[in-house]
Amino acid sequence: MEKCLQSLRTKIGISLSGMITLLFLTSVGFSQVNLASVGEFSFPRTQHQLDVLIDIELVNANVGEVLDVIERKSGFNLVYDKSILSHKALFTMEAQKISLYEFLQKISSQSALRFKQVNNNLNVTVVESDRERLNAIEDIRVTGSVVDENGEPLPGATVSVLGTSIGTVTDIDGQYSLNVPEESTLVFSYIGYESKSIVVGMQNTINVTLSEDQSSLDEVIVTGYGTQERAKVTSAISEVNTSELKSLPLSQPGQLLQGRASGITVRDNNGAPGSTPSIQVRGLSSINAGVSPLVVIDGNPVGDIPSSLSANDIQKITVLKDAASTSIYGARGSNGVVLIETVRAKEAQGQVEYTLSGGYNYLPQNWRPTFLNAQQYAQYNVERIQELNARNNTSNPVPQIYLDVLADPNYGPGTNWQDEVIQEGSDAQFQSHNLTYRGGNEKLRGAVSAGYLDQDGLLPNTNFKRYSLRTNVDGKFNNWLSAGANLSVSHTESNETPELGPRGISMTAMTLSPLKSPYDENGELVPYIDGDSPGYFSFANPLFKSKVTKDQTISRDIYAGMNLDIKIIEGLHFRPRVYSRLLTTTNNVFIPTTVGRPAIGNGGRPPLTNRASNVNYDITNWGIDNLLSYEKMIGKHSFGVLLGYTSQKQSGETSSINASNFPNDNNINFLEASQVSAAVTDRSNWALAALFGRLNYDFNGKYLAEVNFRREGSSRFGAKNKYGNFPSASVGWRVSEESFYPKDFFINELKIRSSYGITGNSAIGDFDQYGQILSIPNLNNLNNNYNYVLNNAIVNGKSLASLGSENLKWETSKQFDIGLSLGFFDDQFGLKVDYYEKTTEDMLFNVSVPQASGFSSSRINIGEMLNKGWDFEAVGTHQVNNFRWNGNLNVSLLRNVVTSMPEQIERITIGDNITEEGLPVGSLWGYQIDGIFNTREQLDNPDLYGYPGAKDFGGYIYRDVNDDGIINAQDKTNIGNPHPRTVLGFNNQFNYKNLSLSILMTGSFGYQIANALYEASYNEVGRWNVDEAFLTRWKSPENPGAGRIPAIYYPGQHFVSNVYVEDGDHLWIKNVTLGYQLPASLVDRTEFISNVRFTLSAQNLFKVTNYTGYNPEVSQNGGTPSRIGVDNFAYPVPRTVTIGASITL
Amino acid sequence: MRKYTIKSNIQIGFFVLALIFGSGCSEDFLTVTPNHYTTEADFYQTDDDFIQATNAVYGDLQTFTLSAHVLQEGRSDNTTYDNENDQGSLGGAAQLGFLDQFKETSDANSIAGPWNSIYNAIKDCNVPLYHLETAVIDPDLARRLEGELRFFRAYFHFIAVQYWGDVPLLLEPITTAEQAFAIKRSPVSEVYQSIITDVQFAISSLDPSYTGSNKGRVTSFAAKMLLAKVYMTSTDNRDYGLAQRELEDIVNSGLFEILPSYADLFDPAMKNSKESIFEVQYLDGTAGEASNFIYQFAPVGSGGTVFLGPGNGGGRNIPTLDMVNTYEVNDLRKDVSIGFFDRGPLSVPFVKKYDNDVDPDFATTPDNWPIYRYADVLLLLAEAINEQGYDTGLPFTYLNEIRSRANLPDLTPADLPDQDAFRTAIAHERRVELAFENHRWFDLLRTGKAIEVMSAYGQVELANPTTPPPNFLPYDETCWVMTPNKLLYQIPSGELNLAPFIEQNPTD
16 A cells, blocks of 8 residues: 655645635525435545546535545545634635546645544644744654464554544554654554554554453453443443353353352252253242343344253353343233354454364262162061061061172172263263354454354253354444344253153162172163062163163254444434244154053053154244434443334244154054154244333433333233333443542442333243133143044043233333442452342232132132342452452342232142241242150150051151141142252462463352152162161150151151151362363464363362252252252253364464 | 434434334234143134034043942942052052052042042033023033033032032132132032932923934933932932932833843943933043953953053052952842952952953043943832832832843842842942942941941941052051041142131041
8 A cells, every 4th residue: 555645735825815705695604515426425445536536516615514525535434623614715616527636735735634544544633833834744664464373363453643633444464654743643443452552763664462451351241232341330240251261061051151150150050961050040039930040132122042052052141130131021020131242353363263062961879869789678677577566566588689698708799780871981072162263353253153062961761962053143234234143053952861850860870789790691772670679669671771761852042133223413323133943843753562561460561552652843933123313422420222123923832742662673664553642833933023112311420320211012921911011211320430539549439320110921831811712732641632432433622721810911120220340459350239129010920829710720810929139249350460259149148938928828838848927938838747656655645646646656646736636738838948048159360471271160059949859769668779868867765866757657658748848058179170271382383273281170079068869950840939949850960071172273 | 523424314214213113003013922832812703613612521520430339339248359469559548458458648649639530510600601692602502511510519519518518509600719718618509409400490491302313411310310310319308209200201201121131231332221210421542532440340451351452550449358258149240330350369359341442552441430320220210119118019110120130039018028128139239330430338328227338337347358468558446437527538738738718527
């Protein structure tokens, strides 16, 4: 690029023509610039611009008008000081066609105006003196390049002369050239990088390396439908920057949030590969409508975090917690909002990154419950029968098999079924690959990411695979139009265990007899493990069952979105966005004839009828957002306005085929099955539409305020209650900006903020408002249908099978938040503290109704619930020479209580959980055991109760909670709180030269778990192996044992009670990752590699807990509030150890 | 410093258009109705709608009847449970063993199941009855359907009142959760009053018989039978004369007769015979319309021997040794009713009446279930007359008509010299003639014999169990302790947990 500095040194003395002035006296102020032709608006932006001919005519034009003509006709950006406009020159030029160069010369000759071309800029100055007039272009030409730390060129970086408007931008290769006045200082700047100033002196070549500016990345925070300056945020928002979380052994994106932000509870309540963790923001705010936050991926509200999303594709996660930040999402904002941004490219980036990791899964021995070994088991069975005989006056013989074991001192411990069943190490592998390309320039930026994940489970033949591909493109077409598009395609394949829960694989692995082996003498798997002796339970061999049974789910998930940003005038943007998702899921189950079922004796012995099912779900979702935003600053007042309209619609369908009795186990052709039933039903069909708006205002960045409003309509509600209104407001005061605030105080930033708002919850069934007319309510139980037989032919019967709830309305949450944001020591440390109270009213609950009504449940609005708590988030960073530390401590204190229930529905009980006024939602519910009858006095005490038929020595002492003199289900009571009162995350990262170490600790405290696996493991009547706690059971008044296990079988011994309840308090060393980055000197020797990093990572490394089950984060029934905190042979969570590498080209 | 351009104006126009298109017709947009079922608002309009809605109650009857034996037969001295069953069914959730021994708790799901299916059926009566009031359909059809629906509303309330005493009396559909929670129990007398009103309407509106595609529907004579039973059961309304009148109407109609062969009654080829007044229709096959009684009634381990299809034998409704021994010598009915499965040292009796499975692949059978048959009418009529005064005429005729088919000698006034002797003979005859047809427990209740008979039976069973009790559920002195409180079942605990105004029955 050359020479363009054309000094326009023509200096024709100008005398303003008084005559002309007079001539146009009548039209003062209305002087005209006549444009010859609209078609010649823009010129090609080349060095020939000055040579292009333009039509021109000036009649008494003032300076501003002349400059305007120049800008329009030339395509140059004009750069000048506003004082120029005050020059009182007027210009007249008869209509003519001249080159721009000539035109500028003429202007210059008529006035003191001087023009300098700097790339596409035209710098306009006024000659102040003759001397300057003579030397107007005594400038130095400087060239050079701008690169980043990796030596990558930075196109589009700004190079400007300090204190002037002279400047340029770098080209695609990061090159620039600029004519600058002598002794100028050049400022090099680029978004996301620290600016650099260099005094030109006599240099002609200045090459600059810019380094990334960590703090400037954080200047802007993502909010609902927009962004905001961090300093001006008035609501409670947490962020997780995931850039340093690459190559962690995580299969699910939700796990990235674990322990990294306050007010957010992420629980791995199920360790099955591919299972998603439950995520809650500020507690559970509903009974059984949705409780998960709304997840928005790149602007597309998708509901829950899909397991099809690769954690590697995530660039940043922002969690909106209070009503002020979430009410703009209206009816889906009650449970918080999680905004996920996926990989994007920066301008001028050209980078290929390959990340891989691989490793093994483990379930450490001390995480497993201990069951009796062969000797203990045989001894226990002998005693069991003796004790029963003694009590019942019977003489059942002890089966010989137990006596034989006891008689054989060399028998050994027998089979440890857990060791046989649980797959570890090389049998349970983890591997992940990710290839990301980023590239772009000023006009177009794109990122492409391809991922592959393969994770084996701890239980045999369980596995999760994900193939994902994502493309995000951003383009800036001109200065008023930019656009973005994203497309993601993924395929997941999940092989699940045929059976979990109370009679599933884990349970079998614990309770099978240690006297039996999974293999026969030829080393082949035995299909069915018969009970030791008559009356004992027989089970399918869990290894065999897992091997031959199929339960596979395949999902294909496609997201696409496109958005435009149209600048209408400065500050006013119209941003339309369309997005869509297509999800199809196929689940195939096959259970061959060779799989037996648990039964006493031979009843479950195979062959049984084989059966299969094929279920297909599909969902089509699309949405449109129209956003209009305006920002304006008037003096020290700045305003922002957002208006928006959104509509979203989803339709879906489930088709299912159930079949049984195939001719053989090898060929599953549904046409060959003897019995086939099929149905097509609605999967998910809803629509919503909403208008919303936001207004922010601040004065001088000091006093901040924001108001949000959303009015939303949903198809899920009947005509009367279709629409809901969701307003919120927040205010903030940056005390540290006040003039009275001490300048060098160690607290450099102090902001007080508060918010209040209303959000909604509409996560109910799509058609709850309608009563269903059905013939066959349940494909799995055809016998229970409404059809009948008349005259030996089937006639159709139809019944009103559910109670419609046309009066349903939104569940609303009102949330108050007050918070402090503090920065210490020039932001080396930061602290955010929030206190909140969230009251949920009209909770949408699918309540069980008395069945005398003919219905089992109805969706209604009931009750009121309060969540209140504190969120603390402390961050810090410190650097000493080569050593750097970053830390993040977050603590959430949370209390949940149901504050009101309607009169008729005082309590809701489902399974082992109860919801009633005064208790946390879904409190654990069971009998209260007050000990074991051990003395005659206890037995004679009429105030002590046993279970009917079990008030005897060694029986449990039950509490007659309702004082009616009998122990039955009415005596169940609150026996524990399943909600952690304190959730903690502590993340530390240490860097020393090329080494890095990060340690993440997570913990939850103050809650209980109903360890329902005791139902099986404490169950001697089940006649299977039992927990080692049985070694210390009650045997006699002299030998009462540990007080936990009563005497051999009495009725009523196996109900969930306080005996089953354990504290879940725990502290995990959730992740430790050690990283090593190859020294630059080494990497630089290769021409093409710019960075290589190795990692060694362990997930779930270590846990500190007294909880005896596999996993203290367990919740068998997921996050469903009315069913939480129950562990009934949930899938164990593995320890995963991986090594990984990341190579950047 | 740029001015508006024409382009900008185009942009604004674009935005406005987008807003209009995006936000237009939002009422339609926000109305999403289900595709895979009809909603309540779109149903109950046409003749067909109401016929289908009425058919649903028959469907409910099928479901209910499949397990009615637990509370109506298993509770009595007729049947018990195969003690080879596991804890889960005998003492666990189902509490079959406990129910047999009068030791069940309100948690027993064998009680909750019938409660739910009875009230589901009553709902399926009330909902179409409510809509019939305003429906514009064929008036003759409307009258018939109302008769059918009110028959079933009476029938199910009658079962409920015999199970639980005071029960919720529901004559209107429940439409909101609030109404459901407000449900309370009504006194037995009110329930019976409503039953009588409903049945009388059914008698007046139903035809004596139906043919063609309506064959199998409930008739006016079935309603008369129900009414007679009510008159003989309800203490408040007990009137043997009125019962006699209804029963005589049936006899005098000439529509019914005793089949020559007892075995034919249970032959699927003889469904809806001349002896049948009302029976629950089933159809073999996999469409969900088949019965499966033999699969439930076969002894544990008898799969492949007693029945053809898959499974192991449910061990339900096992005839007691007391029952086996109650048949008179040469009673032809014994072999038709009871079979024996040879299980090691033990020969386990089982109910053979419904052993007609034909498909080895599926646990389905074509057997109908008799609700009312003519033999029941004759024995009930004999009883009704006898209760009004010892009569050596017709009662003996009716009794002997039944006995002669069973190849048993006639009984004469010499054998049964007084009212009480005849009463005992009728009770015995009903026990064996109607064995395993779900009459015994109600007969014991109706005649006030339950405590006496069951106490005695308990001693027999304790001394000589039909199948040896399991060690987890040993027989002891707490079994078969009969008191007046044991004559009613407990209200299911799940219902008590939900319904604030429903109280439990007293327990000892």
